[in-house]
Amino acid sequence: MGGGLSGPATPREEPTMKCPQCGCQEFYAKDPVDPFETYRFMCPGGDIIPDPDNIGQIEITLQTEAFCDRCSWHGRLDALKTT
């Protein structure tokens, strides 16, 4: 990779997954085995990025029930994909 990076002419809408209630992009998921265990993750650009402390501890998919870090919203991540 290299060369000149020309800025995008028109701003393109990123497929960001964010909370439909507060717009927060930080969520957490509960351990299916131990509901008291939670795993934080973010979804910048539609990718699921687990918190570095949580990598490998739980698999977070679009079918995972996610809980918003800031408000009471929770639901499956694939529900956030629809516009």
Ligand SMILES: [Zn+2]
């Ligand atoms: Zn929220």
